[in-house]
Amino acid sequence: MSDTTLVLGGARSGKSIAAERLLSHEPDVLYVATGGSDSGNAEWATRVAKHQARRPSSWGLAETIDLVPLLEDSGPPLLIDCLTLWLSRTMDAVDVWSDLSTSASGPTAAMAELDNRIAALTAAWSATSRRVVAVSNDVGSGIVPADPGTRLFRDLMGRLNTTISLASTQVLWTIAGRTLPLT
Known part of the structure; x- marks a missing residue:
């Protein structure tokens, strides 16, 4: 049986720190960074450096959005940070x-491919033999965004969080550095 935990929260809520704490006793963890390099962005580089400084030096690192093979392989626990960036980069990749302007007339090939990737991720998450902790932003608690692209992202993020949550053995919600179990 899999041991999968989804850690949800808003921006800067402490969810990454909470996820790291869950695996802090593990000597060998593969930290999976889904954000990409965003080279040339000083703010991004500072955020990445803070994350790196908190992690034990014994932890490995994979920078990828190709999560399914990692979930299908055996190995040390995974800490995936984060599903929000995975979704954003996957939306870019497909x-x-x-297709946004034509999507009102029906499903597009890009949306069908995105649906397939979400389904594959969820299936791999459900079947993994590894201990996995993933971080994801809760983006649906605010106002309805005015533009279609932001609404689409918000809706897809909600769907991804819901499917991963329902396939998880544990779901935690982090707010102001406090983490609460969701049942």
Whole structure:
């Protein structure tokens, strides 16, 4: 049986720190960074450096959005940070944005591919033999965004969080550095 935990929260809520604490006693963890390098962005570089400084030096690192093979393989626990960036980069990879203006007339090939990738991720998450902790932003608690692209992202993030949550053995919600179990 899998041991999967989803840690949800808003921006800067402490969810990454909470996820790291869950695996802090493990000597060998593979930290999976889904954000990409975003080279040239000083703010991003500072955020990445803070995350790196908190992690034990014994932990490995994989920078990828190709999560399914990692979930299918055996190995040390995974800490995936984060599903929000995974979704954003996956939407870019399948080019959802170019189809946005035509999506009102029905499903597009890009959206079908995105649906397939979400389904594959959820299936791999459900079947993994590894201990996995993933971080994800809760983006649905605010106002309805005015533009279609932001609404689409918010809706897809909610769907991804829901499917991963329902396939998880534990779901935690972090607010102001405090983490609460969701049942």
